[in-house]
Amino acid sequence: xxTIETSxxxxxxxxxxxxxxxxxRGVIVQIVTMALVFGLGAYLVRNxxxxxxALGKGIxxxxxxxxxxxxxxxxxxxxxxxxxxxxxxxxxxxxxxLLVAVCGVILATVVGFIVGVLRxxxxxxxxxxxxxxxxxxxxxxxLLWILLVHGFIISNLxxxxxxxxxxxxxxxxxxxxxxxxxxxxxxxxxxAWAAAIAFIIGVVGAIVYAKRAKKIQEDTGKISxxxxxxxxxxxxxxxxxxxVTGLPWEWSYPELKGxxxxxxxxxxxxxxxxxxxxxxxxxxxxxxxxxAGIQAVSHGQTEAAHALGLRNNRTLQLVVIPQALxxxxxxxxxxxxxxxxxxxxAIAVGYYDLVATLGGITMNQTGxxxxxxxxxxxxxxxxxxxxxxxxxxxxxxxxxxxx
Amino acid sequence: xxxxxxxxxxxPPGQHPDFPPPKNLVGPMAWIRENLFGSVTDTILTxxxxxxxxxxxxxxxxxxxxxxxxxxxxxxxxREISESGACWALITAQFTKSIYAFYPPDERWRPNLAFIxxxxxxxxxxxxxxxxxxxxxxxxxxxxxxxxxxxxxxxxLESVETTQFGGVLLTIVIGVVGIAFSLPxxxxxxxGRASKLPAMRTLCTVFIEFIRGVPLxxxxxxxxxxxxxxxxxxxxFDLLLRVLIMVTLFASGYVAEVIRGGLQSMPKxxxxxxxxxxxxxxQSMRLIILPQALKxxxxxxxxxxIGLYKDTTLVIIIGLFDVLGIMKSSLSDPEWNGLAAEAYIxxxxxxxxxxxxxxxxxxxxxxxxxxxxxx
Numbered sequence: 001x002x003t004i005e006t007s008x009x010x011x012x013x014x015x016x017x018x019x020x021x022x023x024x025r026g027v028i029v030q031i032v033t034m035a036l037v038f039g040l041g042a043y044l045v046r047n048x049x050x051x052x053x054a055l056g057k058g059i060x061x062x063x064x065x066x067x068x069x070x071x072x073x074x075x076x077x078x079x080x081x082x083x084x085x086x087x088x089x090x091x092x093x094x095x096x097x098l099l100v101a102v103c104g105v106i107l108a109t110v111v112g113f114i115v116g117v118l119r120x121x122x123x124x125x126x127x128x129x130x131x132x133x134x135x136x137x138x139x140x141x142x143l144l145w146i147l148l149v150h151g152f153i154i155s156n157l158x159x160x161x162x163x164x165x166x167x168x169x170x171x172x173x174x175x176x177x178x179x180x181x182x183x184x185x186x187x188x189x190x191x192a193w194a195a196a197i198a199f200i201i202g203v204v205g206a207i208v209y210a211k212r213a214k215k216i217q218e219d220t221g222k223i224s225x226x227x228x229x230x231x232x233x234x235x236x237x238x239x240x241x242x243x244v245t246g247l248p249w250e251w252s253y254p255e256l257k258g259x260x261x262x263x264x265x266x267x268x269x270x271x272x273x274x275x276x277x278x279x280x281x282x283x284x285x286x287x288x289x290x291x292a293g294i295q296a297v298s299h300g301q302t303e304a305a306h307a308l309g310l311r312n313n314r315t316l317q318l319v320v321i322p323q324a325l326x327x328x329x330x331x332x333x334x335x336x337x338x339x340x341x342x343x344x345x346a347i348a349v350g351y352y353d354l355v356a357t358l359g360g361i362t363m364n365q366t367g368x369x370x371x372x373x374x375x376x377x378x379x380x381x382x383x384x385x386x387x388x389x390x391x392x393x394x395x396x397x398x399x400x401x402x403x
Numbered sequence: 404x405x406x407x408x409x410x411x412x413x414x415p416p417g418q419h420p421d422f423p424p425p426k427n428l429v430g431p432m433a434w435i436r437e438n439l440f441g442s443v444t445d446t447i448l449t450x451x452x453x454x455x456x457x458x459x460x461x462x463x464x465x466x467x468x469x470x471x472x473x474x475x476x477x478x479x480x481x482r483e484i485s486e487s488g489a490c491w492a493l494i495t496a497q498f499t500k501s502i503y504a505f506y507p508p509d510e511r512w513r514p515n516l517a518f519i520x521x522x523x524x525x526x527x528x529x530x531x532x533x534x535x536x537x538x539x540x541x542x543x544x545x546x547x548x549x550x551x552x553x554x555x556x557x558x559x560l561e562s563v564e565t566t567q568f569g570g571v572l573l574t575i576v577i578g579v580v581g582i583a584f585s586l587p588x589x590x591x592x593x594x595g596r597a598s599k600l601p602a603m604r605t606l607c608t609v610f611i612e613f614i615r616g617v618p619l620x621x622x623x624x625x626x627x628x629x630x631x632x633x634x635x636x637x638x639x640f641d642l643l644l645r646v647l648i649m650v651t652l653f654a655s656g657y658v659a660e661v662i663r664g665g666l667q668s669m670p671k672x673x674x675x676x677x678x679x680x681x682x683x684x685x686q687s688m689r690l691i692i693l694p695q696a697l698k699x700x701x702x703x704x705x706x707x708x709i710g711l712y713k714d715t716t717l718v719i720i721i722g723l724f725d726v727l728g729i730m731k732s733s734l735s736d737p738e739w740n741g742l743a744a745e746a747y748i749x750x751x752x753x754x755x756x757x758x759x760x761x762x763x764x765x766x767x768x769x770x771x772x773x774x775x776x777x778x
Contacts, residue, residue, distance in 0.1 A: 030602035037606060044633040051632045123445050124438045125452040139758035140751045141713035144727055148751065151734070151743025341618040348720055359624055369628040377617050377625075384616035 048370075063366045064090070070361050072352045074268055086362045093357030094379060100274050100353065101340040107279035108339060109332075112286025119291045130287065137284035143345050145281050150273035150349040154178050160261055175254055175261060181272055182254035185265035198241035199234070206230035223314075270351035274343065282339045286332060293328035294320070326398050333391045337384055344380075354379060467748075477738040493733065493742045494749045501729045501749075504569020510561060514572050517550040521579065529764065547583050565643040569724040571753065576643075577715040577725070581650045582708050588651065589658025589704075590697075594688060596659065597666045607659070614656030620717050622649045627721040646718055654711040661707055665700030666692065698772050705765035709758050716754075726750055 018024040052058060064087040072080050075092045076099065118130040137145070157178040175182040206229070213224035254261040267275075297320050305315040346353035347360055354376060363372040414420070427433055439449040470488025472481045473495060481490035494501075503511055524546035527539035554576065556562035568576060595607030614622075626645040634640060669692055677687030697704075719728035730746040733739055739746075 026600050030600050033606065034602050047635055048632045051636055054636060118448075121448060122438070122441070123448045123452070125456075126448045129452055129455060135759065135762075136755065139709075139755045139762065141716040141727070141754055143716045143719075144747060144751055144754065147727070147731065148744070148747040151747055155741040155743045344618040344620045345717070345720075347620070355618070355620060355624075359621065363628070370632065373621065373625055373629055376621055380618060380621065381613065381616040385612075 052370075057367070059370060060368075061371055063362075063368050063371070066366070068362065068365075070365070072357065073350075074271060074352050086358070086366070089362060090354065090358040090375065093352055093354040096351065096357075097340070097343055097346075097353040097355075100271065100278065100343045100346065100351070101336075103275050104278040104282065104339050104343065105336050107275070108282035108286055108335075111279065111283035113290055115283060115287035116290025116294070119287060120294055134284045134287050137280055138288075142277065142281040142342050143348060145277035146273055146345055146349055149277045150269060153269040153273055160256060163256055177261070178269065179261075180266040180268045182261045182266050184251045184253045192242075192245075194245050195238045195242040199238040202233040202235075202237040205237075206233045209233070268351075270346070270349045273349050274346050274351050278339055278342055281342070282335055285335050285338075289328055289331045289335065290324075293324040296327045297323045329394060329398070330391055333387055333394075337387045340383060340387075341380065478740060478742055479738075489745050490742050491745060493739045493745050496739070497730065497733045497746075500570065500733070501726055502571045504572065504724055504729055505567040506569070506572060507561075507563060507567065510556075510563060513553045513556075513560070513563075517553045518575070520546065520550065520553075521575075547580065550579070565641050568643060570729045571726045573643075573718070573723060574712075574715050574725045577647060577650055577718065578712040580647050581654050581711045581715070584651045585654035585658050585707075585711065586704070588655035590662055590693070592655060592659035593662035593666060596663055611656045611659050614653055615660065619650070619653050619714050620720055622653055623717060623721050625649070642721075643723065646721070646723065650711065650715065653714075654707060657707045657710070658704055661700045661703035662696060664703065665696035665698075668699055669696055701772065702765050702769050705761060705768070709761050712758060712761070713754065726753060 018028065065085050067082075068084055068086045068089045069082050070089070071082050072089060072092050074096060077095045078088070078092060080088060080092050115130045115133055118126050119134065121127050121130075155178070157176055160175070160177045160179055163175060163177070174184075209224075209229050210226050213226045216222055216224060252265075254266070256262075301319050301323065302315055305319040310318065343353055344355040347356040350356070358372050359376040363369055366372075423429075440446045466487070467489050470485045471491050472484045472488055473491045475481045475484060475490065475492035476496075478490055478493070481488075481492055503514065506514060523539075524543040527533045527536045528543055533539060552558065552560070554563065554568070554572075555565065592607050592611055595603045596611060598604050598607075623646060626649040627642065630640065630645055631638070673691055673695065674687070677691040680687075682690065715725055716727045718725055719731065724732065727747075727750050730750050734741070734743055734746055
C-alpha cells in the first residue's frame with residue numbers, strides 16, 4: 001500500500017515534503033513573495049512606460065539645465081535670478097531646507113532642554129507652566145502652528161509704513177513688521193577674516209583642551225576648568241582678535257524709506273514663521289525626551305555619587321548627565337530628522353525649500369513629475385540615512401559594555 | 404519656654420498628648436514657602452513664572468473673552484463693536500461649514516450617525532468592562548465598512564462624491580481609516596522585518612526605511628501627481644482614496660518600527676518556549692509573542708496614531724479641505740479677511756481636544772497594563 005502511494009504520487013509528495021520541512025518552506029515562501037513583488041513592480045513600470053509613451057514624454061533629466069524663469073524670493077547663500085537653471089533652483093531650495101533645519105534644530109534644542117529641565121523642577125508653578133507648554137504645543141499639528149505664526153505675523157503685526165512719524169522711530173534699531181523682522185546687520189571689512197579664523201582656532205582649541213582635560217581627569221582625578229577655558233577660546237579669542245585688527249565692522253541699520261525698510265537684514269515672515277513654528281513644535285517633544293532621560297537615571301546613582309563625596313554640580317556633570325545623554329541622544333536625533341522632514345511644509349507659507357522649488361514650481365512648469373519627485377525623494381532619503389548612520393555609530397560607541 | 408517644660412513635665416509617662424505641629428510648618432503659607440520659595444533659584448523661578456503668567460493671562464483674557472465679539476456679520480462689524488478684541492463671529496458664521504464642508508445638507512444625518520456609531524465601535528476596543536464585549540467586537544470590525552457605506556452612499560442611499568467631503572468630517576475619515584488599517588499592516592511589516600527569511604526581511608526593511616525617510620508631503624505629492632502613471636491607461640482613481648492609501652502606508656511604517664521595538668524586547672526564552680510547545684510560526688506569534696510585544700508598544704502605537712491624526716492636516720497642500728483647509732479658505736473671504744489668529748486658534752482647540760484625549764487614554768492604558776514591577 002505504502003509503496004503504491006509513493007510510486008504513484010512521487011512528484012506530489014516531494015512538494016508536500018518540501019512544504020512540511022521548515023527550511024524548504026521558508027525558501028518557497030520567499031520565492032513566491034519575491035515573484036509577486038517583482039511581478040507587481042514590472043507591471044507598474046510597464047504601465048508607466050505605456051502612459052509616458054502615450055503622453056510623448058520619456059524619462060529625461062535634461063530639463064534641469066533649462067532656464068527656470070521664475071524668481072525665488074529667499075536665497076541667502078547663492079545668487080539666483082529667473083535666468084538661472086532649474087538645477088540651480090533646486091540647489092537654492094536644498095540650501096534653504098538645510099538653513100531652516102539647522103536654525104530650527106538649534107532653537108528647538110535650547111528651548112527643549114530648558115523646558116525639559118523645568119518640567120522636573122520642584123517649583124510647582126514653573127513645573128505646571130512647562131507642562132502646559134508641552135501639552136499645548138505638541139497636541140496641535142505642526143502645519144497649524146506654521147500657519148498660525150505666519151497668519152499672526154501677516155495680519156496682526158504693524159505694516160512698515162505704520163512706523164512713519166512714530167515717536168522715537170529714529171532711535172530704534174529693531175522693527176517687527178508684517179514684512180519681516182528687521183535687524184541691524186554687520187557689514188564686514190576685509191580684515192574680518194582674521195576674527196573668523198580665530199573663531200575656528202578657538203573651537204579646535206576648545207575640543208583639544210576638553211580631550212586633554214578628560215585624560216588628565218581619568219589619570220589623576222584632577223579637574224580642569226573646561227567650561228571657562230572653552231568659553232574663553234570660542235568667544236574671547238575672536239573678540240580679542242577683532243579688537244586688535246581695529247574693529248573691521250560697520251553696522252547697517254534698517255531705515256524706513258518709502259513703503260518699506262531699507263538696509264539691515266530682514267528675517268522674512270515665511271522664514272520666521274517656519275523657523276519659530278518648527279522649533280517650538282519640536283522643542284515640546286525634546287522637552288519630554290530630556291525629562292524622560294533625566295528620570296531614567298536612577299536615584300541610587302545620585303546617592304552613590306554623594307556618598308563618594310561629589311558635590312551637587314560634579315554629580316550632575318560626572319554621573320547624571322553622561323548617563324542621561326545615553327538615553328536622550330537616540331530619540332533626539334530622530335526628532336532632528338522629523339524637524340528636517342517637517343520643513344517640507346514650507347510650501348504652505350511660500351518659503352522656497354526643496355519641495356517648493358523642485359517639487360513645486362519646477363515640476364508644474366516642466367511637467368516632469370517623475371523626475372522631480374524622484375530627485376526630491378532621493379535627497380530626503382539620503383539626509384535621513386546619513387542621520388540614522390550617525391545614530392547607529394553613536395549607539396555603538398556609547399553602548400554599555402556588558403560582561 | 405518655662406511654660407512648655409512645666410506642662411510637659413506634668414503628664415505621666417506615656418500619657419503625653421500629641422501636640423499640633425509648629426504653626427510655621429503647616430498651612431498655605433508654609434506650603435508656599437516650601438514649594439515656591441525654598442531656595443534662591445526657586446524664588447527666581449517663581450518670580451519669573453509669575454511674570455510670564457502676568458504677561459500672558461491678562462492680555463489673552465482681554466483679547467479672547469472681555470473684548471471679544473461673538474455675533475457680527477463681517478470683520479468690519481466686529482471692529483466697529485470692539486477695536487482690539489477677538490472676532491469669534493467668524494467661527495459662529497463658519498461653524499457648520501467647518502464640520503460638514505460641502506456635504507449635502509439633507510444627507511447630514513449620515514455622517515452624524517456614523518460618528519455616533521464610531522463610539523459604539525470604539526467602546527469594546529477601548530474599555531474591557533464594556534457590556535457584551537466579545538459580541539460587540541464583530542461590530543467594531545464591521546464598522547469601517549458600515550461607515551464607508553453611510554458616508555459614500557450607494558446601495559439604498561443617495562451617493563455622495565468624495566470631493567464633497569471636507570471639514571472635521573474629512574479629518575476624522577482620514578484619521579480613522581489610517582488608524583484602522585495601519586495597525587494590521589504595521590504588525591505584518593514588523594513581523595517581516597524580524598523574520599528569519601532574508602528576502603522577507605530585506606523587503607520589509609527597505610519599505611519601512613523608505614517610508615520613514617521621506618516626508619509625508621512628498622508621498623502625498625506622489626499620490627496626487629504621479630500615481631496615475633503607474634496604473635493601466637485610462638484608470639480614474641479617486642483622490643481621497645489615493646490619499647487614504649498613502650496615509651495608511653505612511654503610518655504603518657512608523658507603527659511597524661514601534662512594534663519591532665516591542666518584539667525585540669521579548670526575551671529569547673519566549674520564542675523557545677513557544678517552539679517547545681510545538682506551535683508553528685503563526686500560532687506562536689498570535690498566542691505568545693504578539694500579545695506581549697503589543698502590550699509593551701501600546702504607548703508608542705498611540706503616539707504614532709496621534710501623529711497620524713495631526714498629519715491629516717497636510718492634505719490641504721494637495722487641495723483637499725479638511726477642517727484646517729476650510730478655516731484657511733474662509734480667511735480669503737473678503738468679509739473675514741485678516742482674522743488668521745481666530746480661525747487657527749479655533750482649529751487648534753479642535754485638534755488639542757482630540758489629541759489630548761488620545762494621549763490621556765494612552766496613559767490610562769499604560770497604567771492598566773503595567774502589571775507588576777512598579778515602584
